[in-house]
Amino acid sequence: xxxxxxxxxxxxxxxxxxxxxxxxxxxxxxxxxxxxxxxxxxxxxxxxxxxxxxxxxxxxxxxxxxxxxxxxxxxxxxxxxxxxxxxxxxxxxxxxxxxxxxxxxxxxxxxxxxxxxxxxxxxxxxxxxxxxxxxxxxxxxxxxxxxxxxxxxxxxxxxxxxxxxxxxxxxxxxxxxxxxxxxxxxxxxxxxxxxxxxxxxxxxxxxxxxxxxxxxxxxxxxxxxxxxxxxxxxxxxxxxxxxxxxxxxxxxxxxxxxxxxxxxxxxxxxxxxxxxxxxxxxxxxxxxxxxxxxxxxxxxxxxxxxxxxxxxxxxxxxxxxxxxxxxxxxxxxxxxxxxxxxxxxxxxxxxxxxxxxxxxxxxxxxx
Amino acid sequence: xxxxxxxxxxxxxxxxxxxxxxxxxxxxxxxxxxxxxxxxxxxxxxxxxxxxxxxxxxxxxxxxxxxxxxxxxxxxxxxxxxxxxxxxxxxxxxxxxxxxxxxxxxxxxxxxxxxxxxxxxxxxxxxxxxxxxxxxxxxxxxxxxxxxxxxxxxxxxxxxxxxxxxxxxxxxxxxxxxxxxxxxxxxxxxxxxxxxxxxxxxxxxxxxxxxxxxxxxxxxxxxxxxxxxxxxxxxxxxxxxxxxxxxxxxxxxxxxxxxxxxxxxxxxxxxxxxxxxxxxxxxxxxxxxxxxxxxxxxxxxxxxxxxxxxx
Numbered sequence: 001x002x003x004x005x006x007x008x009x010x011x012x013x014x015x016x017x018x019x020x021x022x023x024x025x026x027x028x029x030x031x032x033x034x035x036x037x038x039x040x041x042x043x044x045x046x047x048x049x050x051x052x053x054x055x056x057x058x059x060x061x062x063x064x065x066x067x068x069x070x071x072x073x074x075x076x077x078x079x080x081x082x083x084x085x086x087x088x089x090x091x092x093x094x095x096x097x098x099x100x101x102x103x104x105x106x107x108x109x110x111x112x113x114x115x116x117x118x119x120x121x122x123x124x125x126x127x128x129x130x131x132x133x134x135x136x137x138x139x140x141x142x143x144x145x146x147x148x149x150x151x152x153x154x155x156x157x158x159x160x161x162x163x164x165x166x167x168x169x170x171x172x173x174x175x176x177x178x179x180x181x182x183x184x185x186x187x188x189x190x191x192x193x194x195x196x197x198x199x200x201x202x203x204x205x206x207x208x209x210x211x212x213x214x215x216x217x218x219x220x221x222x223x224x225x226x227x228x229x230x231x232x233x234x235x236x237x238x239x240x241x242x243x244x245x246x247x248x249x250x251x252x253x254x255x256x257x258x259x260x261x262x263x264x265x266x267x268x269x270x271x272x273x274x275x276x277x278x279x280x281x282x283x284x285x286x287x288x289x290x291x292x293x294x295x296x297x298x299x300x301x302x303x304x305x306x307x308x309x310x311x312x313x314x315x316x317x318x319x320x321x322x323x324x325x326x327x328x329x330x331x332x333x334x335x336x337x338x339x340x341x342x343x344x345x346x347x348x349x350x351x352x353x354x355x356x357x358x359x360x361x362x363x364x365x366x367x
Numbered sequence: 368x369x370x371x372x373x374x375x376x377x378x379x380x381x382x383x384x385x386x387x388x389x390x391x392x393x394x395x396x397x398x399x400x401x402x403x404x405x406x407x408x409x410x411x412x413x414x415x416x417x418x419x420x421x422x423x424x425x426x427x428x429x430x431x432x433x434x435x436x437x438x439x440x441x442x443x444x445x446x447x448x449x450x451x452x453x454x455x456x457x458x459x460x461x462x463x464x465x466x467x468x469x470x471x472x473x474x475x476x477x478x479x480x481x482x483x484x485x486x487x488x489x490x491x492x493x494x495x496x497x498x499x500x501x502x503x504x505x506x507x508x509x510x511x512x513x514x515x516x517x518x519x520x521x522x523x524x525x526x527x528x529x530x531x532x533x534x535x536x537x538x539x540x541x542x543x544x545x546x547x548x549x550x551x552x553x554x555x556x557x558x559x560x561x562x563x564x565x566x567x568x569x570x571x572x573x574x575x576x577x578x579x580x581x582x583x584x585x586x587x588x589x590x591x592x593x594x595x596x597x598x599x600x601x602x603x604x605x606x607x608x609x610x611x612x613x614x615x616x617x618x619x620x621x622x623x624x625x626x627x628x629x630x631x632x633x634x635x636x637x638x639x640x641x642x643x644x645x646x647x648x649x650x651x652x653x654x655x656x657x658x659x660x661x662x663x664x665x666x667x668x669x670x671x672x673x674x675x676x677x678x
Contacts, residue, residue, distance in 0.1 A: 043582045047411075064638070066639070070579055071578075109493050114494075173371060176370055176371065176562065189583075204446060204448035204449045207372070297446060340448075
């Protein structure tokens with residue numbers, strides 16, 4: 001895995017030329033490392049890190065933890081400053097910037113004092129580059145797709161482990177511990193995972209609780225391992241013991257909805273239609289009201305260096321899908337039949353349609 | 368990301384302890400003559416909200432709003448579908464759905480006639496929220512972080528110590544047999560035990576002695592390997608570092624040993640700390656020369672004017 005993707009760097013340089021930006025800053029904090037890692041693929045350890053791309057193509061960095069210096073320096077080949085307080089490093093690294101036009105990827109997440117420091121040094125408020133950079137990131141390079149394929153494969157294996165260990169009497173957090181340990185032991189850098197268990201009282205997924213799994217429970221999860229920075233996701237539902245008629249009926253609706261999305265997704269399709277075809281299945285079965293925000297969040301989302309990238313798959317979100325985007329389509333929602341249920345695969349948009357990277361069987365699982 | 372057990376065990380974190388912390392914020396509100404105090408929270412800047420109400424977001428942003436002499440409100444960007452769960456693990460009785468926390472704060476200000484609002488570390492807000500806040504019609508008063516959280520309480524120290532003990536125990540159990548495993552395999556074993564014991568989050572770094580600790584890369588654990596375990600137990604982080612060689616060091620560092628201090632109870636989950644006197648729970652990490660390489664050793668300590676105490 002390249003630590004500084006030359007294709008991405010070139011695309012960012014072209015963006016800078018188009019917009020008239022002299023410096024493009026990539027700001028990551030511990031929650032949104034992706035804003036930094038889309039240029040410098042290093043999982044930094046400190047609370048913040050910043051990369052500076054000059055229009056000449058030089059990459060400099062500021063890190064806030066001494067253990068980040070060496071990996072970032074190795075990745076960028078440029079200078080790296082380490083400071084306990086990022087604001088000091090910002091001022092130092094921009095000292096000679098003069099009246100440079102500065103844009104920042106991740107500006108919205110940046111502490112306000114950092115933005116002010118940039119303004120004080122350059123004399124002008126920096127511009128947000130976040131949306132423009134996200135648009136570039138949305139279409140994956142072949143190397144990025146390879147990492148996402150590996151993450152999807154690990155998600156499949158992680159779900160196998162989930163099915164293998166889930167049993168009545170086990171707490172939700174013990175189940176998550178087993179799966180988390182498995183994916184980490186097999187190379188996951190991180191894993192975003194939500195879970196829930198129970199019946200029609202379950203309205204959402206959340207972090208695991210000490211609730212013990214019981215016979216008849218729906219156990220739902222979205223499992224999202226990260227490999228070399230890139231996430232893939234799988235959503236499946238498992239029943240402890242034999243499924244009820246209502247659970248089977250519910251699952252059939254979710255499977256039909258997910259398949260409708262998979263059948264439609266291709267270059268040129270509006271993402272709102274990918275949401276609509278999923279919701280139409282629920283409407284057809286008389287459950288249209290359960291496609292709204294009272295019962296669900298999104299019908300899917302983009303994937304990459306962040307597990308919940310834009311665009312979200314929603315009927316009121318318009319975006320024209322492109323080849324090599326990676327999207328999970330998951331019609332996850334609450335239904336009175338069985339409570340909150342989840343089902344979804346990671347899909348790559350191809351020339352003529354899409355392919356699923358998830359190889360886990362499309363069925364209602366049983367433990 | 369938080370994917371372990373997020374809980375509230377009232378025998379460990381008593382209701383009275385949280386009431387005392389709230390009373391201290393009320394006192395700050397009165398002293399500053401503000402109608403309410405706001406604390407920002409997100410996935411990795413969760414410590415202040417956790418300290419006050421035990422609120423731990425597994426995702427998204429929130430404001431904890433403390434009206435003067437009233438219970439705190441949570442303005443939360445998470446879905447109302449998870450509010451029943453939030454209420455089971457926090458002191459919050461009132462949670463207001465807030466895709467934009469500033470917009471809902473201003474609505475509250477208008478409803479309640481609030482003119483002055485204190486914001487803990489105002490300039491530390493994310494830039495988009497800060498821009499929304501300063502564009503509002505309410506006077507904002509910066510409240511320095513240390514005014515709402517000074518020296519760690521006994522309960523905090525106990526929780527950090529518990530987290531440190533968990534980390535030490537798994538390292539002592541797993542490291543002696545770790546040689547020959549890959550670092551990924553070792554991390555899997557550590558994570559399994561910590562999470563089954565109730566860890567909320569776990570971050571493990573590995574050094575092969577040639578470079579600093581970094582995330583695992585599939586290298587084989589050898590004689591020069593050091594392992595850093597950061598373990599979060601019910602909102603309280605600890606960091607413990609051990610090496611396969613079993614080399615230890617006195618804390619703080621002696622000559623020739625490089626020392627790194629991080630605060631574990633600050634705004635972020637850990638930040639480098641250059642003040643060795645301030646009362647705080649800290650992680651102390653030592654890089655011990657070993658020929659051309661370094662072994663790492665460290666622990667979680669309570670630091671103060673009187674020195675360090677390993678927790």
